[in-house]
Structures are given as structure tokens and as C-alpha cells.
Amino acid sequence: MIEEGVLQRVLGAALRSGGEWAEVFVEDRRSSTAVLDDGKVERVTSGRDRGAGIRVVVGETTGFAHTADLSEQGLRDAAEAAAAAARGGGGGTKTVALTRRHVEPAGRVEINPEDVAKRDKVALLLRANDAARAKSDAIRQVSGAYQDGRRRILVANSDGLLAEDDQIRTLFNVTAVATGDTGMQTGYKSIGVTKGFEVFKEVSVEELAEDAARQALVKLSARPAPSGEVTVVIPSGTGGVLFHEACGHGLEADLVQKETSVYRGKVGELVASPLVTLVDEPIEFEWGNYAIDDEGHPAQRSVLIQDGVLTDYMWDWLRARKEGREQSGNGRRQTYQHLPMVRMTNTSVSNGTEDPADIIRDTPSGVYIAALGGGQVNTATGDFVFGMNEAYLIENGEITEPLRTANLIGNGPEVLRNIDVLGNDWEIGRPGMCGKDGQSVPVGHGNPTLRVTKMTVGGTAGA
Amino acid sequence: MPESTTTSKPDLLDFATRVAGWANDGEQLDVYVARGRDTEVRVYKGEIEQLSTADAEGVGIRVVKDGRTGFAYAGTLDDDAVAEALADARDNAEFGTPDEFAGVASPDGVEARDIDPYDPDIESFPTDKKIELALELERMVNGADERIAGARVIAYGDEFVERAVATSLGVSNWSRRSAASVQAYVIARDGDDTQTGGGYSAGRSATTLDLERAANDAVEHAIRMLGATKPKSAKVVAVLEPSIAATFLGLVGGTLAGSAVLKGRSLFADRVGEEVAAPAITLIEDPTLPEAWGATKFDGEGLATRPVTLIDNGVLQGYLYDTYSARRAGTAPTGSGVRGGFKGTPGVGHRALRLVPGERSQEEIIKGIDDGVLVQSVSGLHSGVNPVSGDFSVGATGIRIRNGELAEPIREFTIGSTIQRMLKGITAVGNDLEWMAGSSAHITLAMSDISLAGI
Numbered sequence: 035m036i037e038e039g040v041l042q043r044v045l046g047a048a049l050r051s052g053g054e055w056a057e058v059f060v061e062d063r064r065s066s067t068a069v070l071d072d073g074k075v076e077r078v079t080s081g082r083d084r085g086a087g088i089r090v091v092v093g094e095t096t097g098f099a100h101t102a103d104l105s106e107q108g109l110r111d112a113a114e115a116a117a118a119a120a121r122g123g124g125g126g127t128k129t130v131a132l133t134r135r136h137v138e139p140a141g142r143v144e145i146n147p148e149d150v151a152k153r154d155k156v157a158l159l160l161r162a163n164d165a166a167r168a169k170s171d172a173i174r175q176v177s178g179a180y181q182d183g184r185r186r187i188l189v190a191n192s193d194g195l196l197a198e199d200d201q202i203r204t205l206f207n208v209t210a211v212a213t214g215d216t217g218m219q220t221g222y223k224s225i226g227v228t229k230g231f232e233v234f235k236e237v238s239v240e241e242l243a244e245d246a247a248r249q250a251l252v253k254l255s256a257r258p259a260p261s262g263e264v265t266v267v268i269p270s271g272t273g274g275v276l277f278h279e280a281c282g283h284g285l286e287a288d289l290v291q292k293e294t295s296v297y298r299g300k301v302g303e304l305v306a307s308p309l310v311t312l313v314d315e316p317i318e319f320e321w322g323n324y325a326i327d328d329e330g331h332p333a334q335r336s337v338l339i340q341d342g343v344l345t346d347y348m349w350d351w352l353r354a355r356k357e358g359r360e361q362s363g364n365g366r367r368q369t370y371q372h373l374p375m376v377r378m379t380n381t382s383v384s385n386g387t388e389d390p391a392d393i394i395r396d397t398p399s400g401v402y403i404a405a406l407g408g409g410q411v412n413t414a415t416g417d418f419v420f421g422m423n424e425a426y427l428i429e430n431g432e433i434t435e436p437l438r439t440a441n442l443i444g445n446g447p448e449v450l451r452n453i454d455v456l457g458n459d460w461e462i463g464r465p466g467m468c469g470k471d472g473q474s475v476p477v478g479h480g481n482p483t484l485r486v487t488k489m490t491v492g493g494t495a496g497a
Numbered sequence: 498m499p500e501s502t503t504t505s506k507p508d509l510l511d512f513a514t515r516v517a518g519w520a521n522d523g524e525q526l527d528v529y530v531a532r533g534r535d536t537e538v539r540v541y542k543g544e545i546e547q548l549s550t551a552d553a554e555g556v557g558i559r560v561v562k563d564g565r566t567g568f569a570y571a572g573t574l575d576d577d578a579v580a581e582a583l584a585d586a587r588d589n590a591e592f593g594t595p596d597e598f599a600g601v602a603s604p605d606g607v608e609a610r611d612i613d614p615y616d617p618d619i620e621s622f623p624t625d626k627k628i629e630l631a632l633e634l635e636r637m638v639n640g641a642d643e644r645i646a647g648a649r650v651i652a653y654g655d656e657f658v659e660r661a662v663a664t665s666l667g668v669s670n671w672s673r674r675s676a677a678s679v680q681a682y683v684i685a686r687d688g689d690d691t692q693t694g695g696g697y698s699a700g701r702s703a704t705t706l707d708l709e710r711a712a713n714d715a716v717e718h719a720i721r722m723l724g725a726t727k728p729k730s731a732k733v734v735a736v737l738e739p740s741i742a743a744t745f746l747g748l749v750g751g752t753l754a755g756s757a758v759l760k761g762r763s764l765f766a767d768r769v770g771e772e773v774a775a776p777a778i779t780l781i782e783d784p785t786l787p788e789a790w791g792a793t794k795f796d797g798e799g800l801a802t803r804p805v806t807l808i809d810n811g812v813l814q815g816y817l818y819d820t821y822s823a824r825r826a827g828t829a830p831t832g833s834g835v836r837g838g839f840k841g842t843p844g845v846g847h848r849a850l851r852l853v854p855g856e857r858s859q860e861e862i863i864k865g866i867d868d869g870v871l872v873q874s875v876s877g878l879h880s881g882v883n884p885v886s887g888d889f890s891v892g893a894t895g896i897r898i899r900n901g902e903l904a905e906p907i908r909e910f911t912i913g914s915t916i917q918r919m920l921k922g923i924t925a926v927g928n929d930l931e932w933m934a935g936s937s938a939h940i941t942l943a944m945s946d947i948s949l950a951g952i
Contacts, residue, residue, distance in 0.1 A: 072760045074594035077842050079568040080585045082578075094541075098549035102573045119548040119624075152592045175761045211762050211885055218762065220885045259890070261913060261950035262730040292541070294649040294684060296691070373547060407880035410892070414649065414684055414693045417909050419892035421880025440890035441881030443911050443950075471650075490727075492881065492890040492911025494948040 035060050041190040044109040049192055051117030053090035057191040059328060060086045061370040065183040070159035078152060087370040088112045092120040100371045135197040137325045137332055143202050143230035147182035150231045155180050158239045165240035166210045169247035175211035189330030197330035203476065204233050205465060208243045212250035221249030222423060226321040226465025249424050252436045259440040259493025265400030266486045267393060267428060271461030272406050274479020277312055277381055279409040279418035280446040285338050286376040287353040289413045296416035296447055300344045306450035308342035311384040321465035322380040322478035329365035329374050336362045350376045368473040378468065380478035386456020390483035393455050400428040401491055416446035440493045449486055457483030510671040513663035516579060520665035525561040527601035531839045533658035540631040540651050555839035560586040561600050565593035570840045598825040602798040603666035605830060609801035610785040614792040616701035619657045619675035627653050627703060630679060637712035638683050642720055646686040653679050655703060662799030670795040677703045678934055679711050685719035692725060694718025699934040718873060722894060725906035728951040734869035735912055735947040736862060739929060739939030741872050746850050746937040748916060751884050753807050754845040755822035762885045764917060765813055773813045774920035779853040780808040782817060791848030791936045798834035798843050805831045819845045851938040855926035859941040862925045869898035870949060872912060887915040910951040919944050
């Protein structure tokens with residue numbers, strides 16, 4: 035993307051202007067999107083963003099500048115601005131020798147979406163629209179989006195690192211609106227992978243659309259969710275959000291170092307039910323995947339909780355340097371215009387041993403959350419919420435009536451301790467976008483069926 | 498208005514107009530160009546943690562041909578990239594579904610109010626003083642109370658954006674805005690108990706910020722939560738702190754977008770003339786108010802913004818429209834086209850919602866409540882609020898209200914209802930309207946019959 039000689043001179047310029055450490059992050063991103071709504075392909079859009087972010091560190095201070103000008107002069111200007119921002123004085127001649135790090139790309143792409151005719155992308159949306167509407171006359175509205183993106187990145191830093199990655203992601207989602215006597219309800223289904231267009235040979239957009247329509251229709255007869263503490267059963271492949279919020283964010287080293295995590299100082303302690311082993315890891319083709327993080331470090335498997343005991347946090351370069359340890363490949367940024375910070379990749383709870391059907395049968399009363407929504411956490415207190423897109427009552431060991439949308443609230447460490455059974459049916463989850471300090475990155479997750487003995491459901495009916 | 502040194506109205510507007518002039522026969526173009534500069538400073542324990550500064554510019558081009566719409570953007574203004582974006586947008590348009598209402602804006606004869614939400618200090622205020630402001634804010638929060646253990650975020654940020662919109666049908670407008678803010682998100686500790694609180698101040702430039710206000714709010718919000726416990730489930734009156742009420746009004750505003758109404762996903766479709774809220778509610782969208790954070794002379798399609806009364810004494814008056822939704826609804830646009838920067842296609846949205854204030858202060862409103870909760874923070878808006886069905890359920894922290902007095906702090910609970918019932922159940926609007934950051938004015942609201950879920 036940029037010649038090695040140019041990178042060396044730009045890093046040199048950053049150090050000469052007073053930096054102790056410098057990094058050039060170059061990104062070339064193309065995306066193609068088609069949106070269907072109201073029976074029409076409403077817009078087909080595409081865009082390209084290219085630029086570089088330059089980070090210069092002096093002591094505890096990080097200076098940062100970014101530019102869309104990838105000429106040597108443009109990069110040098112940004113490097114000097116970043117160094118000035120880091121309050122460097124310095125001087126003298128500094129040179130950087132770069133060593134290319136060879137990393138296999140994270141996903142093997144069979145059909146590059148850039149080579150696929152837009153007509154074929156748009157056709158997926160029209161098929162999904164027809165399938166959802168065919169499900170019932172009560173489906174009054176359907177919207178959907180197709181998106182593919184290719185993100186090529188290059189990272190070079192003054193330690194001599196030079197690494198590149200080529201990330202391709204494909205996303206498809208459908209939202210159906212059903213209308214009945216009780217008003218309107220929505221159903222939502224999505225797939226997202228680090229794969230190319232071949233994903234549509236494996237996944238039927240019709241099935242996805244029918245499932246979104248089914249969810250909206252089911253909710254038409256939903257009754258208000260309970261209000262108060264209940265037992266919660268979450269099936270495989272949907273519960274990752276719970277761990278993402280209950281402890282994932284709290285295990286990010288930047289929050290831990292700022293003493294804003296309930297998991298601070300807890301390494302070696304029992305923080306969850308002994309059933310729980312939680313890892314953050316690359317999972318091939320999964321939405322959160324990458325070969326290198328946005329600091330050039332290879333993605334890696336990190337065991338965060340082993341049999342309930344906290345084993346480690348997740349690390350980026352800056353926070354690892356502070357502790358004098360290795361980073362863990364969790365330094366990510368939304369675009370070249372952002373500074374990296376500690377982020378999750380794919381978080382996964384290891385498989386359990388129980389038959390999921392037995393778990394439900396053994397639950398006298400509770401709530402079964404067939405599809406979770408997004409969530410949010412206050413890492414300092416550990417209190418977190420997540421939504422339920424499709425949920426049912428459990429009565430006498432059976433899944434019964436559908437419930438209306440609500441959030442659930444709990445405290446991370448308490449909820450982790452209250453997990454009393456894990457199923458043997460581990461499954462990968464749906465794509466998520468994780469927001470932190472104004473930056474959004476793709477994340478994945480996986481989990482088996484699990485039960486939490488006590489969480490508060492925020493409905494309006496008496497519990 | 499003083500002419501700024503780095504901005505150049507003519508060149509950005511000329512650029513947009515020139516590109517809009519590239520339209521072929523039988524084709525409509527709309528060109529949105531934005532250029533901006535922003536600075537962000539974060540400090541931690543008396544040191545600069547991060548300082549970033551950046552210039553950004555870009556162009557979004559919409560092409561409408563034979564009723565089909567295509568769009569593409571480029572993150573640079575060089576001619577090659579713009580030509581490539583135009584070619585992409587034309588190509589994209591081939592694949593849209595023909596829609597008789599598709600099209601770009603044409604001049605609609607509405608004159609823009611002469612506002613300029615811009616403070617020239619935004620460009621002259623030196624970086625080292627911005628750093629000093631952030632450090633000062635950190636000192637203020639740390640010195641306020643011994644139970645303040647530190648901060649997760651102490652930040653100063655500002656931005657200056659100018660933008661031009663031109664269409665091949667003759668719209669051609671330029672506007673600019675500046676904004677600066679400081680924020681503090683602090684941690685309070687007492688033994689094993691940890692709580693958090695936030696505060697901020699916003700203005701058109703660094704010189705208009707109120708650091709003391711930001712520090713006091715953050716400290717007070719964190720300290721008063723110490724000792725918070727999980728409450729018992731109950732039906733209560735909820736008093737929303739002004740910032741939370743602003744968030745709620747933003748949700749209501751979303752349901753009043755003409756696009757949502759036309760596409761059958763608004764709670765309030767076909768209800769003009771009906772009573773949808775308590776009589777105390779008069780809701781107005783007015784981006785022509787210079788003091789509104791979202792004030793702007795022109796909307797995202799280049800039309801003049803204008804005041805729109807959405808709800809008058811509880812009765813629904815109408816919806817917000819951009820050019821597409823207005824044509825389709827057979828009405829006039831309300832200057833409500835919004836874009837998420839040059840990368841976004843225009844959609845319908847609000848920028849400056851406000852309620853007509855009531856007579857009483859928050860304190861007086863609380864005095865009249867026997868059993869309630871003052872809601873200080875909410876979480877999970879994206880997961881627990883469904884603007885189509887109206888279901889509303891969010892995580893919250895706050896202070897219990899008993900017999901007209903603030904009582905114990907509570908946490909790890911939710912408040913639930915539906916948007917429809919909440920609007921109808923509003924029992925008081927505060928007299929404390931204030932424009933802070935965001936697209937709705939802050940104001941205290943009280944509403945009855947809210948489900949508080951806890952133990």
C-alpha cells in the first residue's frame with residue numbers, strides 16, 4: 035500500500051520530532067451497500083476511504099494525527115503533527131528498519147464481493163422481501179440490507195514491525211413488521227461473516243427472511259414481560275451478548291488500569307461459576323475475526339476465565355507496555371481516524387455437558403430468551419443490561435407464551451456466579467457491532483445453552 | 498460575522514455547484530461537501546493521555562435517474578476521486594427500484610432564518626489552553642470530595658464543520674457550525690462501594706464552557722449514588738432528569754419522521770388531530786433557534802430549516818418531512834433532511850426538539866410526589882426500546898422519592914412502559930428547559946404509572 039522506504043522515513047520524521055515510539059496505520063476501505071425498504075431497492079451506495087493515522091508516544095502521552103493524503107509529504111506532515119501533539123522536543127537523527135511480519139489472512143474468500151455484479155446483490159434483497167411477505171398477510175413491511183466491505187490495513191512502527199491484513203466482511207439482515215389487533219411488532223435476523231459472497235450458497239436469504247417474519251408474527255400475540263427477578267434460560271448461539279457485557283468489557287485492560295472495572299485485582303480469584311470457561315479468540319469466518327489487530331499483532335486465543343477463575347485480561351500495545359508484558363492482539367480501531375484501544379474479538383463460553391432439552395425441563399418457571407438484543411454495561415459497578423428480541427415464559431418445564439420486548443438487568447459478577455448449568459450444544463452467534471468510547475467494531479461470540487438462576491426482567495407485568 | 502481564516506465559503510460552495518453541474522440530461526444530482534477540523538484532548542492523573550487533531554473532508558453524491566437512486570462518497574475532494582464517486586453513484590443508480598417520488602431538492606421558496614451557529618474563537622483558541630481546560634476540570638473533580646477516586650474520562654473536544662449542498666435543480670447553500678464541550682465521567686468510592694457519575698458542558702467554543710457545572714454534576718451524580726441498593730419492584734411516578742427526558746423526546750421524535758409514517762412503522766401514523774399526549778405537552782422542532790445545539794440554517798438537502806409544531810397541547814399536528822417523504826405524502830418538506838456526514842444518504846430526522854416549559858421547578862415537582870423515582874441515568878436504549886411497537890424498558894439508576902423528598906439511591910433496576918402510555922401519563926413539565934448537546938432540549942418530566950422492576 036505504501037513503500038517501505040516511505041514508511042521508514044515517516045517513522046523517522048516522527049521520532050526526530052521528539053517521539054519515543056511511533057506508528058503508521060494505513061487503511062484502504064471499500065464498501066458496497068444495498069438497502070431495501072417498502073418493497074423497493076431504495077438505495078445502492080458505495081464508498082472508498084483511504085488514509086493513515088499516525089501515533090506518536092512520549093512518556094504517558096499519545097499524540098495522534100490522521101490524514102487522507104497518502105503522499106510522503108502528507109504522511110510526514112501528519113507524523114510531525116502527531117509528534118508535536120505528544121509534546122516532543124527531541125532531535126537528532128533516528129532511523130527505523132522494518133521487518134515484514136508474515137501472517138496468513140484470517141478468512142479465505144472464495145468469491146470476492148467486489149467481483150459480484152450489483153444486480154446479484156440486489157436480487158438477494160428482493161428475494162428476502164418476497165419470502166417475508168409470503169409468510170403472512172400480517173407482514174406489512176419489510177426492510178433489509180446487504181453490505182460487503184473490504185478493509186486492507188498496513189501497520190508499521192518504530193520497533194521495526196511491518197504487517198498487513200486484507201479483511202473482507204459480508205453482512206445481510208432483514209427486519210419484518212407485523213401488524214395486528216395488538217399494534218405492530220418487529221422481527222430481526224442477520225448474518226455476518228468474514229467471508230465473501232459464497233456465504234449465500236450456504237445461507238438461504240429466504241429462510242432468514244421467513245424467520246424474521248415468524249418472529250414478528252409470534253410477538254403479535256405476546257403478553258407484557260414480567261417485572262422482577264426470574265430464572266433465565268438462554269439457548270446456544272445467542273447468549274454471547276450476556277458475557278460480552280457481564281464481563282467482557284470489564285476484562286479490557288484499559289478499563290482495568292483506570293480502576294474502572296469490577297474485575298480489577300481479581301486475577302486468580304473465582305469470579306464465575308466453576309462451569310464457566312471464557313475465551314476471546316479468532317474463530318475462522320466469524321464476524322469478529324482478523325489475522326492481525328490494528329496494531330499489527332496477530333489475533334490470538336486468550337483464556338480469560340478458566341473453570342470460574344479469572345486468568346487474564348485483554349491487552350493492546352499501550353496497556354501491555356505499561357505492565358511490561360505481551361499484548362494479546364486486542365488493539366482495535368474503527369478506522370484510520372481513530373486511536374486503537376482494547377477490544378474483544380470473538381468471545382466464547384466453552385461447551386457444557388447437559389442436554390438443552392433437560393435444562394428447560396428442569397426449570398419450573400422462568401423466561402426463555404430465544405433471541406437476545408444488544409446490551410450495555412457500566413464496568414465500574416458491573417451493572418449491565420441486554421435486550422430480548424424474542425422471549426417466552428417457561429412454565430412447569432415447558433416453553434409457553436411469547437413475551438413483549440424488554441431489557442434484563444443484572445450485575446456481572448453476580449450473574450456469572452448464578453450460572454448453574456451449561457448445555458452440550460455450543461454454537462456460534464449472530465454478528466454484533468460493539469460500541470466503546472464512540473468507536474464501533476465488529477465482534478462475534480459463541481455459547482452453549484445456559485441458565486442463570488436469577489436476573490431482573492424489566493417488563494410491566496407482576497413477576 | 499467575522500470572516501474566518503481557514504474557511505472559504507466560496508470555494509466549498511463553488512465546488513458543490515460545479516459538481517452538481519456535471520449532471521447529464523435526464524439526471525438529477527445532489528452534491529454534499531463537508532470539511533471540518535476537530536480536536537480531542539484526554540487527560541488522566543494530571544498528564545495528557547491523548548491529544549488528537551485532524552482535518553477531514555469529503556463529498557457524497559446522489560444520482561437520480563428514471564426514478565432510481567444511487568449514491569457514492571469519497572473521503573477526499575480531489576477531482577479524480579470525485580469523478581470516481583460520481584461514476585459509482587451513476588452505476589449504483591442502475592440497480593435501484595424506480596420510484597416516482599425519488600428526486601433531489603429544488604428551491605421551495607422558503608427563506609432561511611439568518612443564523613450562524615458559529616463562534617470564531619473555535620479557530621483561534623490555542624491547543625495548550627484546551628489542554629489546560631481539561632487538566633483544570635480534572636483538578637476540580639478530584640478536589641471536590643474525598644470519596645472521588647478518580648475519573649474514567651476527562652475530555653475536551655471541539656469541532657468546526659462547514660458544508661455546502663448543491664443540486665442540479667438549483668439548490669445551492671453553504672453553512673457552518675462550531676461546537677466545543679468538556680466531559681467528566683468520575684468514580685466515587687466508599688469502602689467496597691463504587692458508583693459513577695457524569696457531567697458536561699457544551700457551547701460553540703471553548704470560551705463559553707462552564708467547567709464548574711460539568712465538575713459539580715459529575716461529582717454530585719456519583720456521590721449521591723453511594724450506598725445504592727436494588728429496589729423492590731413497584732408502580733411509581735418517574736421523574737426524568739432533564740438529560741433523560743431529552744433522550745425520551747428524541748425517541749418520540751423518531752416516531753414522527755414522515756418516512757416512518759409512510760412506511761407503516763410509526764406508532765402515530767394516521768393520528769393527526771388525535772390526543773396522543775397529556776395536555777401539558779407542546780412539542781416543537783425548531784432548528785432555527787440559534788441557542789439550539791443542532792441549530793442550522795439549511796437541512797441536509799439544502800432547504801431552509803423552519804419551526805414545526807408536532808404536538809400542540811397533547812394533540813398531534815403532523816410529521817417531519819424531507820423532500821422524498823414530502824412528495825410521497827403530497828405535502829411540503831419541513832426542512833428535516835438529515836445526513837450522518839458526507840458518507841450518509843439523506844433521511845428524515847429532528848435536530849432541535851423542545852417542549853414548551855411548565856411552571857414548576859424540579860424540586861417543586863418532586864414535592865408533589867408520594868412514591869416515585871428520580872431517574873438519573875438509563876442504559877440499553879437500543880436494546881429495550883422498540884420504536885415500532887412502542888415497548889419501552891431500560892436499565893436505570895436514580896433516587897427514590899418518598900413523600901415529596903429525595904430518599905435512598907437505587908440501582909440495578911429497570912423502568913418500563915410504552916412510549917404511548919408514557920406520553921399520555923406525563924403529569925408535569927419542568928420550567929428548567931435548557932439547550933445542551935444533542936438534538937432535544939433538556940427539561941424535567943414527570944410521568945405516572947411506570948413499572949419499576951427490581952427484586
